[in-house]
Amino acid sequence: MKCKGCGVELQTVDETGPGYISEKVLNERLSDGRPVLCKRCFSMKHYGRLDAENNLVHSLENLKAYLKTTGDILYVMDLSDFNGTFRGDILSLLTDHRVHYVLNKVDLLPLEVKIEEIKIWAIDMLKVPERRVRLASSLNGYGINSLYAYLKENGENYTAVGVTNVGKSSLLNALTRSSEITVSRFPGTTLEVTPQRLERAGITVYDTPGVFTSDRVSDLLSVSDQSVLLPRKKLERYTMQFHSERTVFAGGFVRIDAVNNSDPVGIFHLFMPESVSIHETNSSIADAQWDSWFGSFLKPPFTGSARSALTWKRERYSLKTGQELHVNGLGWINIAKGPVSLSVTLPESVRLTVRKGLVGPKKFKR
Ligand SMILES: Nc1nc2c(ncn2[C@@H]2O[C@H](COP(=O)(O)OP(=O)(O)OP(=O)(O)O)[C@@H](O)[C@H]2O)c(=O)[nH]1
Ligand SMILES: [Mg+2]
Structure with a gap:
């Protein structure tokens, strides 16, 4: 059985390892019919705290394995760190896929810059057709309904890909109008691929663990400093x-x-x-x-x-x-x-x- 929050296999043996949940809590949750979360997800979700630094650093190699999953790619970026999250190394693995770009966190940009200007600028930077570029904020909901309709129109299966902390899981929660997947300010929150069903649209979007980078200022910081x-x-x-x-x-x-x-x-x-x-x-x-x-x-x-x-x-x-x-x-x-x-x-x-x-x-x- 997998953790609903981060996708990792649950286990009751190794308290410091990924997916740990005590046997007692597991049994209680199952008998109550409540979603089962590993201890790490539970404390991130309810206390915003990272109890154990995860030691699963996802690389491009891991990503290659996920790409076998299925369908088109939703390449998620953070508009507040455009060049840090627009990665040639990841995109070169996606050449056999149709890629749709979601530029998330538009809410972080200055009010003086109009949405239309951001879009024109981004299309110019990305050098892809306009229809493939969507602006969004998983936080305030901007662009989510139109993204939903767009996804429904264009396919049945998608895989959300990107570096850590760009908001892939938040985006999927926004699309499914739930808070089931764990999101946090710490990089490396999602540990395994998890399918999310957009029931009314009849499509599935797979969430994936973010790829770790090494050329961002944030990469020089500890996990807790990155969250600050x-x-x-x-x-x-x-x-x-x-x-x-x-x-x-x-x-x-x-x-x-x-x-x-x-x-x-x-x-x-x-x-x-x-x-x-x-x-x-x-x-x-x-x-x-x-x-x-x-x-x-x-x-x-x-x-x-x-x-x-x-x-x-x-x-x-x-x-x-x-x-x-x-x-x-x-x-x-x-x-x-x-x-x-x-x-x-x-x-x-x-x-x-x-x-x-x-x-x-x-x-x-x-
Ligand atoms: N301001 C703002 N913050 C956002 C938005 N989307 C996500 N976040 C925040 O960004 C942080 C990372 O979000 P996640 O959804 O966990 O990111 P992720 O890409 O799934 O991260 P990994 O699982 O580590 O790869 C959290 O603190 C979110 O609240 C957004 O649209 N605007
Ligand atoms: Mg995630």
Whole structure:
């Protein structure tokens, strides 16, 4: 028998292993006719707590096995981390399938950016036909009814695929109007493939465990720190001017320095989760203080770790008005008035992408 929340096989023997439920609770639940959840799902669902860090890290290899399951693919992404969740390595495994893109968490984007603009931008980024791209929020229900109708029209079986924490399980709960599958702020919540029946539509959507990545800022954090970084509300916007000899920190992991040149003073916006500390200072102070500020004044990281434990790189960019520099698993810099020359210092593993702006240059008043 499988856990209704995460799909893993239930067992009553190994208290620290996946799928554990005590024999007593199992028997009580079965005799009451209530859904049976493993201990881990129970505490995530009812207390928002992760009792045991799961040790099932799902990779592309696991995904290949799930792809044998059936049908079209629902490729689920997180709009607040577009480039971090739009993955060439996953998509290259999907070439034999028809892929429909669900851009989830649209509720996290600034109100000033209109839904239609987001859609046009996303289609341009994804380079796929418009009909294959759906915007959604599993949280506030945006786009769920039309996605339901779309799925009904286009097939009978789908597999929801994507990296951890993009909201695959939340999306399926929204579509089935239930809360049966466990969702949580911790990455790696779903442990096995579980079919979800959309009864009225006569279709089945398979939920799958998220693929773990290694090039997002969030990947440098412990599981509980990752849950803190995940935005709870719309991304925050910080508007700044770029002067030479000045440095901006986006948390402890990302240092942005204006490159001393003849550019006129540029203006940029940072879009980041509310838990990221943003701080502007003189570059000389930044040099002196970064180590001691890392993880205390500058978060993330939220719990003790040393800057010297990581390998760092520095990349230089010249950005024009309207362009953005996206930092995987964190947020992005939007150039409101360019050109801007900057250097970004960050951990070697984290990927940056220059992209056309999701946010138009004249969107915000200063
Ligand atoms: N703001 C917002 N948060 C969302 C949305 N959908 C999901 N979330 C949150 O994102 C987190 C992860 O959601 P899950 O549904 O567990 O994500 P998942 O992709 O199934 O994750 P794994 O099972 O770990 O692969 C939870 O805290 C959800 O509440 C959304 O549309 N908007
Ligand atoms: Mg899940």
